[in-house]
Amino acid sequence: MTKKDDFELQNFLPYLLNQAAEESSLAFQSIYKDRYGMLRTEWRVLFHLxxxxxxxxxxxxxRxxxxxxxISRAVARLEDRRFLTRERDADDxxxxxxxxxxAGRAAYVELRGVAMDYDAKLAEAFSEGEVDILRKLLTHLAKL
Incomplete structure (x- = not known):
């Protein structure tokens, strides 16, 4: 007879965070992928810029x-699409x-609007206070 493992994967914070991140990003992912053929790293580079x-x-x-x-692969793909330029530092x-x-700025502006709408839609599942707490807690976890 085997002993039951008492580790609760479904309550393990890293697992829960990953599940929430994956589930909450799927709809937004389909938009940037369908419209621009971008991968996750590419939209993140685009948004940072x-x-x-x-x-x-x-x-x-x-960041x-x-x-x-x-990042290097994403930059190369965005450059191939003419969404970004590279400029060497004269001193280094x-x-x-x-x-x-x-073109990159236009894609960013369009996707920023979609992201803002999607963020608001996700927030509808919570009260305003809960959204504030969730953002604070996630920000805190990201800084650990």
């Missing part, structure tokens, strides 16, 4: 907590600054 302006890939890695290889040739092109 849209929100913060000119950045290096390293800065995006640090997004994504691996540099994934190893450094490249990334910036949205007009």
């Amino acid at each position: 849209g929100v913060y302006g000119k950045l290096t890939a390293k800065a995006i890695c640090e 997004s907590k994504m691996h540099k290889t994934k 040739r190893r450094q490249e600054y990334l910036e949205l092109t007009p």
Whole structure:
């Protein structure tokens, strides 16, 4: 007879957070994928540049907590689509600054509107106070 494992996977916070993240991102994912053929890392790079302006890939890695290889691939794909440009730093040739092109800016503005609407739709499942608490708790967890 085998002993029942008392570990409750369904209540394990990392598991719950991953499940919530995956489920809540599926509808938004279909929009940026269907309209622009983008992968998750590509829209995240696009949004970092849209929100913060000119950045290096390293800065995006640090802000997004994504691996540099994934960022590098996303940058290459966005550049191929002419959504961003690269500009070498005159003083440090190893450094490249990334910036949205007009086409990249237009895609960002459109997807930002969709993201804001989607965020509001997700928030409807909670009271205003619950949404505030959820955002604070998730922000706190992200900084641990």
